[in-house]
Amino acid sequence: MSSTGQPWTIETICEALGDPGLSHQFLGEFNKAQKDQLIPTFEKWAGRAARIQAAEQRGSELAAADGRGEELPGDWVDRTEWVQREAATIRAGRGAA
Numbered sequence: 001m002s003s004t005g006q007p008w009t010i011e012t013i014c015e016a017l018g019d020p021g022l023s024h025q026f027l028g029e030f031n032k033a034q035k036d037q038l039i040p041t042f043e044k045w046a047g048r049a050a051r052i053q054a055a056e057q058r059g060s061e062l063a064a065a066d067g068r069g070e071e072l073p074g075d076w077v078d079r080t081e082w083v084q085r086e087a088a089t090i091r092a093g094r095g096a097a
Contacts, residue, residue, distance in 0.1 A: 001050075008046040016049035018056075 001007060010030070014023040026045045033041045062072055 008042070008049065010042075013042075013045050013049045016053050017045075018052060022048075 004012075006012065010027070013026060017023050017026060030038070030041050030045070065072055
């Protein structure tokens, strides 16, 4: 089922993929599939579309929580110092060239 609760169709899969290149790839695979591979191909791409929709939903929820100033759920690792060290190393390497 799509995020709207409707059954997947070729059209809703293409819409959920959100990228013309992915939609083109899906349609190409589906159109070239042998009769016994139509359902597995459809199900594979419906699964991908569902995962994309779920990720978009999760991203929207996190963005909304961040916008409200809430602490984001989950275990977050502060990598600020590591990023700063890596950036300094890169800058130092460029200066030597």
